[in-house]
Amino acid sequence: MFLTLYSLLAIILFLAFSAYKAAEYAKMPMHGRLDLYPIPKEGGRLEYGGSYYEELEWWRKPRHVSHGAEIIDMLKEMLFIKKLFDNQRPLWWLSYAFHLGIYCLMGWTVLLTVLAVAGLNGVAVMGAGAGIILVLKILLGIAGVAGFLLALIGSATLLIRRMADGSLRRYTTPQEYFNLLLIFVVLCTGIYAWSLAPSFDRPLRVMEQALSLQPLVLSGAGVLHVVLLGIMFFYIPLSKMSHYVGKYFSFHKVLWDNSPNTPGSAIGKEVEKAAGYRPHTSWSAPHIKGNGATPGKTN
Amino acid sequence: MENVNDLKPSDLGRPDGQLTKLDKLMDLPAPYDKPGMEPDFKEIKPAWQEKYCTTLDGFVGVDTLQRPKTKEEEDEFVRKFLSGLEKIFTDANNSSLQPLSLTFEYCAKCNTCSEACHIYEASGHNELYRPIFRSEVLRKIYKKYFTKSGKLLGGFVGADIDVNWETIARLGELAYRCNLCRRCAQTCPLGLDNSIMAREIRKIFSQEMGIAPTPLHNKGSVLQLKTGSSTGINKAAFLDNIEFMEEDIEERTGLKIKVPVDKKGADILLIHNAGEFVSWPENPAAFAILFERAGLNWTLSSSLIGYDSVNYGIWYDDTQAKKIVQEQQKAAQELGVTRIVIGECGHAHKAAALVGDRIVYGEDKVPVESFLPLLWDAVQKGAFKFDPSRNDFPVTLHDPCNVVRGMGIVEPQRNILKIIAPKFREMTPHGVYNYCCGGGSGFAIMNSLNFPDFRNKVSSRMKFKQILDAFADTAADPTILKYVCAPCSNCKGAIRDIFEHYEATTKFNIHYGGLVDLMVNALADLPRPFLTFDE
Structure with a gap:
């Protein structure tokens, strides 16, 4: 029963810590503009990187914001890691294998959950199944096998590349090796535990046990896998591996946020509010409070 | 001296001499592909080595960063830097907190940004100029002093750098080996921006330690706030320049143009980089000819900072940037113009249109426009x-x-x-x-x-x-x-x-x-x- 509660808690804390982190970034104060073109929501101008500043008296004209173009660009980055593909292809193969593997494993987890819920509600999900269940089981098999293999190959090759390539090695901290190693070991233990009873129904049964708050029936390797998986879930949102949170803010709230402060706009009100804020901390250089020169010596 | 390819961020804390020397620069194309077509680097003078920080790469960008004479001065220098480093993550730095935190926390160290950097490329791939190099040094110092993980786990999380005068001074110099062009940020798969880190280091030096290159600060933004222009041109000199410009226009073109200055109720306040009046007077003259031909209702301003669009603060000091933006807006508001048009100055575009956009608010805020759409419109209209x-x-x-x-x-x-x-x-x-x-x-x-x-x-x-x-x-x-x-x-x-x-x-x-x-x-x-x- 401990493992059941532990694994559910790990997932809940993963989601809670990730949400907390997102909330922390979301409530950070308004920052100075850091537009970086091309900005997808400029729509028709995206191709060459243009903006509304190309228009005469732009503030008198309605703004055309293309949310569709923004979503397409965002999906290209999320699903294909386009910037890495465009700018560093050799690393992209490794990173993409890794991330695609993770996406497959996320899909696998969702399918396991759906099938387990169905099974708990009396639908026959074990064995080959038929109709929609058969389709879901095929998808489950593909997602599981592809996910484990791609993520394993990706994490291993990223780890090796990082250790072998001096230009990456000299910037990599032991913790960053640990991050990749942790994922690699979790995948290895998962594959090993699965290989002891190589059936697609085996992980489904474990998911049913977890969702119905029953004790998990696992081999020794399975227990080790679940313990390590739980540690990984606790740890990811606390580490830089939570870049799935940061990436949203760095693109949408920093590089692509080019909303102008026009009279009466929501941005204008935010600017006014920020201007009225009195910080608790202040800078110490002598010129901060006046126009005077610093005491720095000059030639 | 370290081989350029072996240099790593923690080396910034090494007590010994110059970390790297530039010797294999990127090749230039014809006709500069032959030996002898390019002057060599000048040798560093021993007096400079005694007075400034030449131990990074042998160049001195921050002339106000001078070696301490006593141990107390050295300790105070380090203490002030650490104090400033702590402040960039507080509400004193609200206007940068989110982008800084993101870049600080999430860099995957994939080095995708390196080849986007013209300085890294031009240096012949010298490790010191990788965009993430200085960022990583800043992370190491911050972790060492201000994070629990750094204090408990040290080198495991990267908090493995010796911090002394040399480390901090080299980092201060290294902040001035980046043009803040942000080309690297265009390639980052995580949307991070190493120029933010370079600028934050510059801010710590200026806003906390009172250290910034003389041309940017004492002879830059400070001079501008005192006299009206970083060129030192005051109102009287500005008006003289305009008179000279009118004569020059007539001499060059035969056109008699009365350049409008302080014209109340004009539609446009045109602000030039005042350096143009000094170095390229034909540029503001050309603007005057084109604006008159286009029939625009425009004016220049002679009020403090109203005739100089530069804002060096955006490169190194938020507080200076803010003061200048506010003065420029004030000049426009006093004239009652409906828009500010920025002439041929890139950083002034950013300062007035983007930086100012998050500083000034309300009905009195004067919109800022580039000269480019204005002139293109006039061309299209057949002016x-x-x-x-x-x-x-x-x-x-x-x-x-x-x-x-x-x-x-x-x-x-x-x-x-x-x-x-x-x-x-x-x-x-x-x-x-x-x-x-x-x-x-x-x-x-x-x-x-x-x-x-x-x-x-x-x-x-x-x-x-x-x-x-x-x-x-x-x-x-x-x-x-x-x-x-x-x-x-x-x-x-x-x-x-x-x-x-x-x-x-x-x-x-x-x-x-x-x-x-x-x-x-x-x-x-x-x-x-x-x-x-x-x-």
Whole structure:
């Protein structure tokens, strides 16, 4: 029963810590503009990187914001890691294998959950199944096998590349090796535990046990896998591996946020509010409070 | 000295001498591909080594960063830096907190950004200039002093750097080996921006420690706030300049133009980089000719800072930037204009239009516009009659980073050039993916000690290569005049210095200038060419 509660808690804390982190970034104060073109929501101008500043008296004209173009660009980055593909292809193969593997494993987890819920509600999900269940089981098999293999190959090759390539090695901290190693070991233990009873129904049964708050029936390797998986879930949102949170803010709230402060706009009100804020901390250089020169010596 | 390829961020804390020396720079194309075509670096003077921090790469960018005389001074220097480092993550730094935190926390260290950096490329891939190098040093110091993980786990989380005067001083210098052009950020798969880290280091030095390069601070923003202009031009001198400009226009073109100054109720307040009046007076003159021809209701301002669009604060000090933005807005509000138009100055575009956009608010806020859409509109309306054959020489366009990458103004300048310059050709790459001129973020005006060597041979090297490539068909032929159109004062300053350093004008007839100058040169009814290409 401990493992059941532990694994559910790990997932809940993963989601809670990730949400907390997102909330922390979301409530950070308004920052100075850091537009970086091309900005997808400029729509028709995206191709060459243009903006509304190309228009005469732009503030008198309605703004055309293309949310569709923004979503397409965002999906290209999320699903294909386009910037890495465009700018560093050799690393992209490794990173993409890794991330695609993770996406497959996320899909696998969702399918396991759906099938387990169905099974708990009396639908026959074990064995080959038929109709929609058969389709879901095929998808489950593909997602599981592809996910484990791609993520394993990706994490291993990223780890090796990082250790072998001096230009990456000299910037990599032991913790960053640990991050990749942790994922690699979790995948290895998962594959090993699965290989002891190589059936697609085996992980489904474990998911049913977890969702119905029953004790998990696992081999020794399975227990080790679940313990390590739980540690990984606790740890990811606390580490830089939570870049799935940061990436949203760095693109949408920093590089692509080019909303102008026009009279009466929501941005204008935010600017006014920020201007009225009195910080608790202040800078110490002598010129901060006046126009005077610093005491720095000059030639 | 460390092999350039073995250098790592923690080496910044090494107590011994100079960390790296530039010896294998990126090759230049013809006609600069032969030995002896390029002057060597100047040797560092022993007196500089005693007084300044020359132990990074042998260059001195921060002339106010001087070696301590006592242990107490050294300790105080380190203490102040750490105090400032702590503050960048507090509400004293609200305007940068989110972007800084993101870049600080999430860098995957994939080095995708490296090859986007013109300085890293030009240096022959010297490790010191990788965009993440200085960021990683800052992370290490912060973790060591301000995070629980750093204090408990030390080297495991990267908190493995010795912090002493040399470390901090080298980091201060290293912050001035980045043009803040943000080209690296365009390639980051996580949307992070290493230029933010470079600028934050500059801010710690200025806002907490009172240390900034003299040309940027004491002779830059401080002088501007005191006299009205970083050039030192006060109101009386400005008015003299305008009078001189009117005479010059008449002499060059026969046109009698009364340049409007402090015209209440004008539609447009045009603000130039005041450096134009000093170094390139033909540029504001060309603006006056074009604005009058276009029938615009415009004015210049003679009030404090109303006649100088520069804002060096955006490169190193938020507080200075804010004061200047507010003064410029005040000048516009006093005149009752409906818009501020920024002339040919890239960083002034960013300062007034973007930085100011998060500082000034309310009904009195005067909208800011670039001169580019305004002139393109006038061209489209047929305000000017051009004879493109007057510009019948190869022309290429340098894109100022702040105008293209920072504001997305890409097409108007090209549309105009396609009309007035029949031999216009693009650089590669161009537009939002352009390379910086090498003078960005203050480098163009930082002429202390041996820093111009770094600018001319390293930070501007990629731009010089691009220019030579753009003129590959005629670059070596001194009988053919070539023109680099650089619609930005700082960029022009950097390009001027490149051409002097490499003798590109005297040897190969390559010139530079603004866009408006070229437009006026193409005006069909002027009795003689507006531009003169003296060597």
